[in-house]
Amino acid sequence: MNFSEMTEKYYRTDKLPHIWCPGCGHGTLLNTVVRAIDKLGLNKDEVCIVSGIGCSSRAPGYLDFNTLHTTHGRALAFATGIKHANPNLHVIVITGDGDASAIGGNHLIHAARRNIDITTICFNNNIYGMTGGQYSPTTPTGDFGTTAPYGNTDSTFDLCNLVQGAGATYVARGTAYHAQAMEKLVVNAISNKGFSFVEGLSLCPTYYGRKNKKGDAVKMHEFLKDNCIDKKVVDKKPEMGENKIIIGEMYNNPKPEYTENYKVVIDKFQK
Amino acid sequence: MAKNKKSLVLNVESCKGCNICIAFCPKKVLELKNDKCVIARPDDCINCGMCELRCPDNAIYLVGGNKDE
Numbered sequence: 301m302n303f304s305e306m307t308e309k310y311y312r313t314d315k316l317p318h319i320w321c322p323g324c325g326h327g328t329l330l331n332t333v334v335r336a337i338d339k340l341g342l343n344k345d346e347v348c349i350v351s352g353i354g355c356s357s358r359a360p361g362y363l364d365f366n367t368l369h370t371t372h373g374r375a376l377a378f379a380t381g382i383k384h385a386n387p388n389l390h391v392i393v394i395t396g397d398g399d400a401s402a403i404g405g406n407h408l409i410h411a412a413r414r415n416i417d418i419t420t421i422c423f424n425n426n427i428y429g430m431t432g433g434q435y436s437p438t439t440p441t442g443d444f445g446t447t448a449p450y451g452n453t454d455s456t457f458d459l460c461n462l463v464q465g466a467g468a469t470y471v472a473r474g475t476a477y478h479a480q481a482m483e484k485l486v487v488n489a490i491s492n493k494g495f496s497f498v499e500g501l502s503l504c505p506t507y508y509g510r511k512n513k514k515g516d517a518v519k520m521h522e523f524l525k526d527n528c529i530d531k532k533v534v535d536k537k538p539e540m541g542e543n544k545i546i547i548g549e550m551y552n553n554p555k556p557e558y559t560e561n562y563k564v565v566i567d568k569f570q571k
Numbered sequence: 572m573a574k575n576k577k578s579l580v581l582n583v584e585s586c587k588g589c590n591i592c593i594a595f596c597p598k599k600v601l602e603l604k605n606d607k608c609v610i611a612r613p614d615d616c617i618n619c620g621m622c623e624l625r626c627p628d629n630a631i632y633l634v635g636g637n638k639d640e
Contacts, residue, residue: 304632323589327627518594
């Protein structure tokens with residue numbers, strides 16, 4: 301098989317093609333992360349990609365960095381350990397909506413509260429894809445899943461608001477359709493010294509799309525194209541944001557970072 | 572053909588036939604045949620890179636071209 305220069309450089313090409321379904325947004329989002337790392341010119345040995353369990357969490361297996369595939373929801377807990385052991389590493393967590401906000405919800409809010417220098421990229425496909433289409437905390441109210449055959453009655457997590465409220469210093473939302481914008485958000489997130497969270501709206505044509513009659517992958521891309529609006533536009537004209545998904549940079553306010561604060565304490569006792 | 576033009580390469584083994592590159596190509600260069608993408612009209616390609624940007628499977632990409640020329 302032949303691949304582009306970028307793919308040859310950053311992917312474990314012997315593991316490709318990946319297991320994701322045809323049209324899955326995760327492949328597109330993973331490419332935005334790879335391009336962002338390339339743009340920043342990071343040394344491959346100084347990057348560590350960590351993931352939990354789920355469709356999204358298959359990603360590190362295909363990437364040629366230091367990678368770790370951990371237990372369900374605990375990617376941020378492992379990443380916290382890695383960051384403490386070697387604060388010079390760029391620790392990037394690739395997680396899914398269920399992995400980050402349901403099973404690993406506690407780890408997510410506490411990593412954000414501590415403002416530890418970890419970049420979390422959440423591939424949000426609104427459903428548990430790997431286990432067969434159960435509804436997740438981000439499945440919109442009223443939508444269907446295999447465990448919500450009459451419609452989901454739960455309210456939905458707004459992941460960006462949740463993480464911002466918990467204390468993250470960089471919060472943004474991108475989509476698989478707006479791939480170039482997503483790439484810039486990931487660049488900013490990795491550059492931020494502190495907890496950064498980027499929610500990448502993905503698409504699941506196999507489960508979420510089929511259960512909710514959203515059409516094929518192309519239709520779902522067009523849905524993202526038609527229903528997303530940049531925060532900068534909404535800030536100027538709030539009426540344009542009605543019934544739309546707001547994307548772009550949500551919050552950027554640097555604060556002292558956790559491992560640096562921790563080092564101050566360690567140094568105090570080593571004198 | 573412009574001197575800096577890149578050429579389009581398709582890795583058929585990686586293609587899953589999701590139709591995304593075909594739908595978002597502004598010049599309709601690509602077509603779906605037997606559930607796989609084919610480069611039907613390579614001369615119409617304007618090197619915009621939208622197919623490479625959106626392909627979830629890294630199956631289609633541009634090569635060549637020199638920015639310094």
